[in-house]
Amino acid sequence: MSAPSSPLPRFRDTWRRLLAVAGAEAPRFRRAVAWFSLAAVAQGLAFSCLFPLFDALLGPAPDPAPDWGRVVFWLLAMVALAAADLVLSWKGHGFEYDGTIADVTHALRLDLGQRLRGMPMEILARHRTGTLSATLGSHIDEVVVPMGTLSQVMIRTLGVPLTVIGVTALCIDVRLALALALIFPLAVPLYRHQHRLAARERRDGAAAHARVEADLIEYTQGLAVLRAVGQTGARAQRLRASLATLRQVQRDALMASLWPALLMSGLMELGLLAVLGLGLLWVGGGSLSLAAVAALLIIVMRLGEPLALFSELTKTFVLMEAALERIEVVRAARPLPVLPASPRPGPKPDDAPAVAFENVSFTYAGTDTPALVDVGFRLPARTLTALVGPSGSGKSTLTRLLLRHADPQAGVIRLQGDDIRTLAPEALMRRLSVVFQDVHLFNDTILENIRMGRPDASDEAVREAARAAHCLDFIDRLPQGLHTPVGDIGGSLSGGERQRLSIARAILKDAPLVLLDEPTAALDTQSERVVQTAIDALVQDRTVIVIAHRLSTVVGADTVLVFDQGRIVEQGAHADLVAANGPYAALWRAQEERKAWHA
Ligand SMILES: Nc1ncnc2c1ncn2[C@@H]1O[C@H](COP(=O)(O)OP(=O)(O)OP(=O)(O)O)[C@@H](O)[C@H]1O
Numbered sequence: 001m002s003a004p005s006s007p008l009p010r011f012r013d014t015w016r017r018l019l020a021v022a023g024a025e026a027p028r029f030r031r032a033v034a035w036f037s038l039a040a041v042a043q044g045l046a047f048s049c050l051f052p053l054f055d056a057l058l059g060p061a062p063d064p065a066p067d068w069g070r071v072v073f074w075l076l077a078m079v080a081l082a083a084a085d086l087v088l089s090w091k092g093h094g095f096e097y098d099g100t101i102a103d104v105t106h107a108l109r110l111d112l113g114q115r116l117r118g119m120p121m122e123i124l125a126r127h128r129t130g131t132l133s134a135t136l137g138s139h140i141d142e143v144v145v146p147m148g149t150l151s152q153v154m155i156r157t158l159g160v161p162l163t164v165i166g167v168t169a170l171c172i173d174v175r176l177a178l179a180l181a182l183i184f185p186l187a188v189p190l191y192r193h194q195h196r197l198a199a200r201e202r203r204d205g206a207a208a209h210a211r212v213e214a215d216l217i218e219y220t221q222g223l224a225v226l227r228a229v230g231q232t233g234a235r236a237q238r239l240r241a242s243l244a245t246l247r248q249v250q251r252d253a254l255m256a257s258l259w260p261a262l263l264m265s266g267l268m269e270l271g272l273l274a275v276l277g278l279g280l281l282w283v284g285g286g287s288l289s290l291a292a293v294a295a296l297l298i299i300v301m302r303l304g305e306p307l308a309l310f311s312e313l314t315k316t317f318v319l320m321e322a323a324l325e326r327i328e329v330v331r332a333a334r335p336l337p338v339l340p341a342s343p344r345p346g347p348k349p350d351d352a353p354a355v356a357f358e359n360v361s362f363t364y365a366g367t368d369t370p371a372l373v374d375v376g377f378r379l380p381a382r383t384l385t386a387l388v389g390p391s392g393s394g395k396s397t398l399t400r401l402l403l404r405h406a407d408p409q410a411g412v413i414r415l416q417g418d419d420i421r422t423l424a425p426e427a428l429m430r431r432l433s434v435v436f437q438d439v440h441l442f443n444d445t446i447l448e449n450i451r452m453g454r455p456d457a458s459d460e461a462v463r464e465a466a467r468a469a470h471c472l473d474f475i476d477r478l479p480q481g482l483h484t485p486v487g488d489i490g491g492s493l494s495g496g497e498r499q500r501l502s503i504a505r506a507i508l509k510d511a512p513l514v515l516l517d518e519p520t521a522a523l524d525t526q527s528e529r530v531v532q533t534a535i536d537a538l539v540q541d542r543t544v545i546v547i548a549h550r551l552s553t554v555v556g557a558d559t560v561l562v563f564d565q566g567r568i569v570e571q572g573a574h575a576d577l578v579a580a581n582g583p584y585a586a587l588w589r590a591q592e593e594r595k596a597w598h599a
Pocket residue numbers: 125364365367370371389390391392393394395396397398
């Protein structure tokens with residue numbers, strides 16, 4: 001989202017976006033801003049009281065003498081207005097201290113969490129995990145915590161001078177008011193420059209920090225390897241270089257931000273002093289009273305303060321805008337829509353294929369080359385289908401589309417005759433089990449990690465699933481068996497054991513369709529055999545789609561779908577495809593040769 005570059009439209013735009021972020025608490029934020037505005041007017045009026053006060057103090061020419069009655073009156077008026085300013089500001093700041101800020105951050109975190117849950121996986125996968133957790137953590141604080149203070153400073157910077165100018169124009173001297181009003185546009189180009197500088201500084205700083213963090217993680221995680229190959233010094237050199245860049249970026253930023261801040265407050269004060277000079281000239285000419293200029297002298301000194309503070313807060317404002325943008329990206333993501341199911345002419349046909357792809361084409365967002373082109377097939381229930389093809393040919397994409405990580409740009413995917421876009425996410429997931437090579441275990445007990453397959457399953461059912469997936473041999477060796485927290489055993493579970501836990505989850509879930517990415521050579525022969533036995537238990541009597549890496553799977557499959565560059569180039573039973581002597585036969589021969597070579 002590109003924000004306008006001129007200050008006023010930019011503030012308006014940020015104000016609108018902040019209200020959106022404040023959600024249900026937006027009225028309280030509006031009220032706080034109203035209190036701050038009234039406080040600014042009260043302060044402007046208090047300053048303006050200096051005009052009649054000095055008038056009463058210096059008395060009228062040619063025989064000046066203080067009019068103590070009026071002096072006391074205007075002094076009391078100033079005290080009352082200053083007290084009103086204090087009370088109104090206090091009421092405004094109530095937004096920060098009465099728990100509203102905490103409520104807004106809490107509600108925003110829940111809202112973003114909710115949106116992440118519904119965010120299409122294809123979009124979710126494009127966000128880096130670190131950035132997402134920063135958005136839910138520090139970015140929310142960067143937006144919400146300074147909301148009150150920033151708006152108060154902004155309102156004061158504009159509101160106090162505007163009130164003084166208004167009172168001057170109405171009650172003192174229009175020329176003086178005009179001269180005062182002309183100074184403020186001076187700040188606009190400087191503010192814009194400062195804003196640009198702060199934005200660049202933030203960008204360079206974030207890049208330098210990210211590089212240091214990445215190098216640090218790489219260094220600490222790879223320390224064992226680095227020590228083994230005697231390269232600790234060489235890599236440390238690289239880390240030192242990125243730390244030096246960070247230092248330089250920070251030094252440059254500090255130097256660069258110094259002069260606009262100085263210039264801004266210097267220029268403002270010079271401008272105000274010029275108005276004072278002009279006032280004195282008018283006094284000399286007899287068209288303005290000395291009392292008015294004396295009052296102006298004090299007001300001018302006080303008006304510089306919020307301006308200087310405002311200039312210092314530009315950095316916080318830029319940080320807030322950047323964090324707002326990240327929050328808005330998450331808020332803008334919409335879940336894939338669930339379409340209304342089209343009315344069927346009659347009962348669901350019994351022979352509806354378990355899985356059907358009808359002319360499906362899909363291109364990942366941000367890429368030009370389609371990952372799947374016009375893919376069509378029908379798989380009867382309780383059959384095993386193997387997906388084969390070179391790396392990048394579209395096999396995983398097909399499984400992702402079945403899981404509805406994204407919708408294809410063309411074509412329809414059906415499960416038992418139902419367009420998957422008409423199924424609510426939970427209904428779709430009830431029909432599918434997945435076992436992929438990357439097994440994620442949650443920071444909970446082994447028991448609960450398996451129970452995720454079916455949250456209402458009894459402990460006994462979990463144990464049965466673990467037995468069927470051949471997990472009990474290693475689970476029973478753990479200190480607390482099924483009740484061992486995954487965190488306690490850390491990375492000590494082998495790849496094959498993690499696979500089997502994931503298979504146990506799928507067995508417990510008992511969905512009619514299983515999507516499987518077979519373990520590859522990453523497992524040793526012994527583990528692979530056990531995992532295979534577990535898989536055999538899982539796939540019995542189910543419809544199975546498997547990304548096949550093992551020859552035995554391909555040979556035993558009812559159907560083999562051969563992919564190349566996103567297209568199905570051949571499909572059929574293994575024997576038929578070998579006999580056809582096409583692309584599959586070539587792949588097959590290559591694998592056979594490799595096998596013979598290994599043997
Ligand atoms: N998240 C993504 N964003 C953009 N392009 C992607 C993404 N994932 C995959 N692709 C591209 O889509 C095409 C198909 O990839 P896919 O992962 O489906 O192939 P595959 O046959 O499963 O490969 P492998 O056997 O190596 O896993 C490839 O060109 C790949 O680069």
